[in-house]
Amino acid sequence: xxxxxxxxxxxxxxxxxxxxxxxxxxxxxxxxxxxxxxxxxxxxxxxxxxxxxxxxxxxxxxxxxxxxxxxxxxxxxxxxxxxxxxxxxxxxxxxxxxxxxxxxxxxxxxxxxxxxxxxxxxxxxxxxxxxxxxxxxxxxxxxxxxxxxxxxxxxxxxxxxxxxxxxxxxxxx
Amino acid sequence: xxxxxxxxxxxxxxxxxxxxxxxxxxxxxxxxxxxxxxxxxxxxxxxxxxxxxxxxxxxxxxxxxxxxxxxxxxxxxxxxxxxxxxxxxxxxxxxxxxxxxxxxxxxxxxxxxxxxxxxxxxxxxxxxxxxxxxxxxxxxxxxxxxxxxxxxxxxxxxxxxxxxxxxxxxxxxxxxxxxxxxxxxxxxxxxxxxxxxxxxxxxxxxxxxxxxxxxxxxxxxxxxxxxxxxxxxxxxxxxxxxxxxxxxxxxx
Numbered sequence: 001x002x003x004x005x006x007x008x009x010x011x012x013x014x015x016x017x018x019x020x021x022x023x024x025x026x027x028x029x030x031x032x033x034x035x036x037x038x039x040x041x042x043x044x045x046x047x048x049x050x051x052x053x054x055x056x057x058x059x060x061x062x063x064x065x066x067x068x069x070x071x072x073x074x075x076x077x078x079x080x081x082x083x084x085x086x087x088x089x090x091x092x093x094x095x096x097x098x099x100x101x102x103x104x105x106x107x108x109x110x111x112x113x114x115x116x117x118x119x120x121x122x123x124x125x126x127x128x129x130x131x132x133x134x135x136x137x138x139x140x141x142x143x144x145x146x147x148x149x150x151x152x153x154x155x156x157x158x159x160x161x162x163x164x165x166x167x168x169x170x171x172x173x
Numbered sequence: 174x175x176x177x178x179x180x181x182x183x184x185x186x187x188x189x190x191x192x193x194x195x196x197x198x199x200x201x202x203x204x205x206x207x208x209x210x211x212x213x214x215x216x217x218x219x220x221x222x223x224x225x226x227x228x229x230x231x232x233x234x235x236x237x238x239x240x241x242x243x244x245x246x247x248x249x250x251x252x253x254x255x256x257x258x259x260x261x262x263x264x265x266x267x268x269x270x271x272x273x274x275x276x277x278x279x280x281x282x283x284x285x286x287x288x289x290x291x292x293x294x295x296x297x298x299x300x301x302x303x304x305x306x307x308x309x310x311x312x313x314x315x316x317x318x319x320x321x322x323x324x325x326x327x328x329x330x331x332x333x334x335x336x337x338x339x340x341x342x343x344x345x346x347x348x349x350x351x352x353x354x355x356x357x358x359x360x361x362x363x364x365x366x367x368x369x370x371x372x373x374x375x376x377x378x379x380x381x382x383x384x385x386x387x388x389x390x391x392x393x394x395x396x397x398x399x400x401x402x403x404x405x406x407x408x409x410x411x412x413x414x415x416x417x418x419x420x421x422x423x424x425x
Contacts, residue, residue, distance in 0.1 A: 062302050063223025092227065093298035095305065147209035148313055149216035157209065173305045 012047055019053045020045040022081035026073045029066050030152050033112040036070060040100025043091060052085040053078055058096045060173070061153040098172050110136045115158065115169040133169050135160035145169075180293070181235045182255070183356045185245070186398060188228035189256035192246055193406070194277065195221035196413055200264055213313055217274070220306045227299045247417035251407050252400040259342035261397075261406045268321055268331035272339050275314035279375045280346045281307040283368045292360035315379045322383025329384065336380075337388050344393025347372075352398070 023045050024037035036042040036057065043056040055074050059067040071088045078086040098117035101109075106116035115136045132141050140162035147157040148171070155168045198218035205211035229242035259277060264270045285307055288300035321328040347369045349357075356362030373387070380387055396402065416423060 059223070059302070061220060061223060061306060062227060062299075063219035063221070065219070092302055093294070095298070095301035097305070147213055148309060149209070149213035151212070153216055153219055157212075171309075 015053075016045060016047055018081065019047070019055070019078060019083060022077050022083070023055050023074050026070070026077045029069050029073065031109070031112070031114065033108045034101075034105045036074065038102050038105030038108060040102065040105075041070065041096060042074065048087075050085070052087055053083045054087045054089060056089050056091050058091050060096055064153050066152075096173070098170065101170075109170055113137065113167055114155070115167060117170050117172045131172075133158055135163060135165065136167055137165050138163040143167075177235055177237075179352055179355045179359065180361065181232055182352050183362060184228050184232035184235065184296075186255045186257075186352075188225050188232055188245070189254050190260050191221045191225035191228065192413075193254070193256045193409060194260040195219075195225060196409055197260065197262075197264055198270075198274075201270065206267060214270075217310050217313065220303075220310070224299065224303050224306070227302075231295050231299070243417075247414045248421075251402060251410055254402065254406060254410070255398050255400055256406075257342070257345045258394050258397040258403055259339065259345065261403060261409060262339060262342060263405055265335065265338075266331055268328070268335040269338065271314055271317045271321065272332065272335040274310070275318050275379070276339060276343050276376070277346075278307055278311035278314045279372050279379075280343075280368065282311050282375075283371050284363055284365065287363040287368070291362070296361055311375075318379050318385070319383040322380065322385040332383070332385055336385060340388050340390045341392060341394050343372075344390075345395045345397060348395060348398070350398060 023042055024035060026036045026042070028034050028036060028039055028041075039060070041058050041060060043058050045053065045055045048054050055078065057067075057071055057074060067090070071090065075086055075088045101117065109116045113136050115133050118131070118133055133143050133145075134141050135143050135158075138160060140160055142161040143158050144161060145156060146159050146166070150157045150168055154170055154173070156171045157166065158169045159166050195218045198214045198221070201214045202211065202218075205214055225246075226242050229245045233240045233242060233245055259273060262269070262273055281303070285300045285304040289297055289304060291297040291300060318332070322332045323329070347365045349364075349366055353362060353365065357364050377387055394403075
């Protein structure tokens, strides 16, 4: 309770920054190395006219089963940070794309062993319109797609022909 | 019919298409020919159920009778379902599932693309998400059509049979009636009759690559939009709705 009173004294900008920081730190439940802010699915955190904190989140895929859990986790994170009146809204428009994943988020994905969505490549195959995914472990472009559908709606299954390791690719949307 | 009623019916048709196809694809869970394909079909089912949920939730809000997505999905009888007949057709062998999926995805790609221009913001937002997802569905189905059509004698023969069995359900996708006319007039709907040429082009191009051809058909099945279904829908619903029928209002 003491925290709530203290927050009330701050300016709106400060409150919004504190609320953003609390919501932004929530990890993705299926890929916990990245946060909802890294993925770009936490769209905004605002204070409405009544002083309530309103966080807006957007799904990656329409059917992503983690969407509800993410909304719940953002709600709890804000409540745990001392915000009493909290609302989490789901917004569809504009539709999320993998371009919204931050550079930091991409690097975290790669280090975790998931190839981040790729737009550019150092391989000649990319010149012929082929999507070339570099292996997140050894960096080789000699990889092949096993299946366009993987362990979660946002990932595809790949295999590296250089280091022989299978890996997940966060596919472009 | 008032504008609200037309939007509600229009949304319900779309939502029913997505839910029933999703349920059909879900039947492959644990039964697909390979593990990767098992994941692919259920992933596509998941996309479809996500799209269905958005559509049902919106339909419930438009109707304003307090019905939510679950009530719309689990408590309406067969005759109140208004999906197109093609989505309820049985999985059959793998060729039948792929041909059904191919016919529908080739339709959904231009459909959702056009729906992004809808005068209804919520429908346009649902379309913007769905558009990106169905592109994957069409590529998946097309790759299988080519692999099976240009595969072995057995796979080719099964594809020919599946095409012959399912082509008569494709006409309904492009049908217009007073509901679609009013919806187009109101500015939120897609004129599906204008998508037929593009659909045919996509389908014929892929079938050509697969050494297959689109069979000529003299008669198209219809009726789903008016709740007149094939014998299959009742069986799907008896499984889909079992829990809510047995224990009405049950929650987890």
